[in-house]
Amino acid sequence: MASGTPVITTPLGNEGIEALAGEEIIICDKPDEFVNKTLLLTSDNYLYEKISRNGRRFIEEKFDWRNISNELEKVYQIAVLK
DSSP, rough: OSSSOOOOOOOHHHHTOOBBBTTTBBSSSHHHHHHHHHHHHOOHHHHHHHHHHHHHHHHHHHOOOOHHHHHHHHHHHHHHHO
């Protein structure tokens, strides 16, 4: 996702990141779903670009080290004040 490549995964693969299905990531349970969604993704340029763009933006917003370090610094400041 960070490289701008659309991701198709299982619900387990999305655990912990909680990307929005159909908007930032594609989630499938069964092998035939993976095949169908892969074919759809490769034949639908709009969907490919949408998932690519939204997935990358999602990762940048939630998992960028600058954002993470800013949040961590807030936690440290609270801890120091107690």
